[in-house]
Amino acid sequence: MVRLNNNLHLIYILGSPRRYKSQSALAMLQLFSPLAKDAWSTPALIFALPVLGIASATVLDYLRQLVAPKRSTQPPEVFHWLPMIGSAIEYGNDPLSFFTGCRSKYGDIFTFVLLGKRITVTLGPKGNNFVLGGKSIAFNAEDASTSFTTPVFGKDVIYDVPNEKFMEQKRFVKGGLTMDNLRAYVGMIEDEVLNYINVDSTFQHSRSQGGEKGCGTFDVVKVLQEITILTAARTLQGKEVRANMDKTFAQLYNDLDGGSTPIVWMFPNAPLERVRKRDRAQKKMSEFYIIIIKKRREKWDNGFEDDVSRQHTSSTTSSWAFPDAAFPSFTLRHANGEMHPLTYESLRSLPVLDAVIRETLRMHPPIHGIMRHVREDVAVPTSVFADTTNNLSTHYVIPKGHYVLASPAISQVDEAIWRHADKWDPLRWLSDPEGVAEKAYKTYLNEDGEKIDYGFGAVSKGTESPYQPFGAGRHRCIGEHVRVGLLCWAHREM
Numbered sequence: 001m002v003r004l005n006n007n008l009h010l011i012y013i014l015g016s017p018r019r020y021k022s023q024s025a026l027a028m029l030q031l032f033s034p035l036a037k038d039a040w041s042t043p044a045l046i047f048a049l050p051v052l053g054i055a056s057a058t059v060l061d062y063l064r065q066l067v068a069p070k071r072s073t074q075p076p077e078v079f080h081w082l083p084m085i086g087s088a089i090e091y092g093n094d095p096l097s098f099f100t101g102c103r104s105k106y107g108d109i110f111t112f113v114l115l116g117k118r119i120t121v122t123l124g125p126k127g128n129n130f131v132l133g134g135k136s137i138a139f140n141a142e143d144a145s146t147s148f149t150t151p152v153f154g155k156d157v158i159y160d161v162p163n164e165k166f167m168e169q170k171r172f173v174k175g176g177l178t179m180d181n182l183r184a185y186v187g188m189i190e191d192e193v194l195n196y197i198n199v200d201s202t203f204q205h206s207r208s209q210g211g212e213k214g215c216g217t218f219d220v221v222k223v224l225q226e227i228t229i230l231t232a233a234r235t236l237q238g239k240e241v242r243a244n245m246d247k248t249f250a251q252l253y254n255d256l257d258g259g260s261t262p263i264v265w266m267f268p269n270a271p272l273e274r275v276r277k278r279d280r281a282q283k284k285m286s287e288f289y290i291i292i293i294k295k296r297r298e299k300w301d302n303g304f305e306d307d308v309s310r311q312h313t314s315s316t317t318s319s320w321a322f323p324d325a326a327f328p329s330f331t332l333r334h335a336n337g338e339m340h341p342l343t344y345e346s347l348r349s350l351p352v353l354d355a356v357i358r359e360t361l362r363m364h365p366p367i368h369g370i371m372r373h374v375r376e377d378v379a380v381p382t383s384v385f386a387d388t389t390n391n392l393s394t395h396y397v398i399p400k401g402h403y404v405l406a407s408p409a410i411s412q413v414d415e416a417i418w419r420h421a422d423k424w425d426p427l428r429w430l431s432d433p434e435g436v437a438e439k440a441y442k443t444y445l446n447e448d449g450e451k452i453d454y455g456f457g458a459v460s461k462g463t464e465s466p467y468q469p470f471g472a473g474r475h476r477c478i479g480e481h482v483r484v485g486l487l488c489w490a491h492r493e494m
């Protein structure tokens with residue numbers, strides 16, 4: 001017969017107490033035991049109260065999501081099981097699949113919870129235009145990203161300064177990317193890549209197997225990260241930076257880059273290994289550059305700029321292009337005629353390799369989403385998105401304090417826009433001057449159209465194109481022309 005005593009009656013009903021290894025489970029059972037006299041002892045409470053708190057928050061959150069009336073101005077909300085955590089796990093695992101799944105359930109506009117923050121995603125070209133073309137007074141990049149960019153890039157640069165100042169910094173860096181500089185870079189890059197291939201142990205096997213014709217395997221991501229670091233250092237940061245740098249720097253960049261995850265975004269100083277690695281790398285890099293800056297100052301030379309984001313984006317893009325199933329055979333078949341001597345001008349006329357890069361950036365852009373913090377309530381024009389259920393056309397409003405997120409990565413593979421959107425096909429950029437790809441590219445570059453100066457020189461807005469691998473509007477990338485050239489070249493050389 002089951003014996004009920006004060007503390008353990010429930011446990012005996014369910015089985016032997018030894019089965020309950022977890023103190024908190026025991027405490028919960030005690031807490032819910034109406035017959036328990038001393039169930040509310042201190043240890044029980046210590047374990048049970050947080051559990052009870054989490055359970056109540058979870059129930060309240062379900063009720064809020066499932067039962068509470070919604071404001072008509074609120075975009076649909078993605079259902080989540082865990083309060084605070086929200087959809088962080090699904091989003092963190094695979095952001096693009098998460099967006100695609102949500103799109104099929106909720107449409108082109110929806111809000112999800114990411115570690116307590118509310119993010120409204122607006123998909124498709126209209127959604128990109130809405131976020132990237134928004135005024136910085138309403139949609140702010142600094143607020144959205146400073147928590148993970150400042151520990152990486154350092155104080156007083158990028159998002160750690162007011163927008164006007166950042167735009168000046170952008171203009172300053174862009175000034176270093178003049179035609180003359182780019183011309184000079186070409187020879188340096190050629191040198192760096194050849195030196196890497198001829199000297200690095202990675203290619204030793206293929207060298208010993210017959211020089212140029214030798215073959216072997218290599219870790220594409222690692223090699224391209226290292227080459228990107230070395231070429232960027234040599235061209236953009238100067239001789240003495242390159243002379244003092246070896247390929248182990250790639251690891252430091254990786255460690256810095258590892259600090260840009262959702263969890264670090266939410267808790268920039270969390271006691272996590274990736275945060276410690278980020279800080280160690282930041283310190284090492286700062287020490288390295290401070291010595292060089294001091295020397296330069298002595299010579300009245302000034303400045304360098306940090307290279308983390310472009311290192312990451314560029315090496316990621318090259319890495320995707322290499323293993324893309326069709327890349328080697330496609331390039332060999334189509335790009336033979338492009339193997340002429342290298343000059344800046346010849347780099348600009350490598351249509352096949354250019355198409356390879358465009359297509360790689362279409363399918364595998366290194367940045368999956370671009371986020372902004374909402375500084376004031378913003379009404380979404382009905383021309384962009386409207387809730388048309390029950391024939392009502394309602395303005396959605398994105399409240400102050402939320403975040404908005406655009407994902408050009410989604411419009412770049414949208415079946416409704418691109419033919420065979422999920423097929424890697426560089427020919428789409430070459431074969432049809434009237435095709436979708438060409439039109440998207442023209443809208444993006446808008447070479448003959450209106451230009452806007454946001455503070456870093458006149459640029460095309462490009463916010464309405466379904467193809468935006470380098471962002472658009474005020475925060476548009478300043479490295480797009482440089483990097484596409486460099487990438488083309490690096491592939492040709494490899």
Ligand code: HEM
Pocket residue numbers: 141170309310313314317365366367370371468469470471472474475476477478479480482483484
């Ligand atoms: C394949 C290579 C690259 C890709 C795919 C890429 C992509 C992007 C994207 C999507 C943005 C927009 C970010 C936003 O709107 O918040 C951006 C901005 C930017 N990129 Fe790049 N980038 C690349 C290479 C470079 C290079 C080579 C440089 C420097 C020479 C560079 C410097 C910048 C800067 C300064 C910004 C402005 C950030 C802002 O205004 O908030 N990028 N890039």
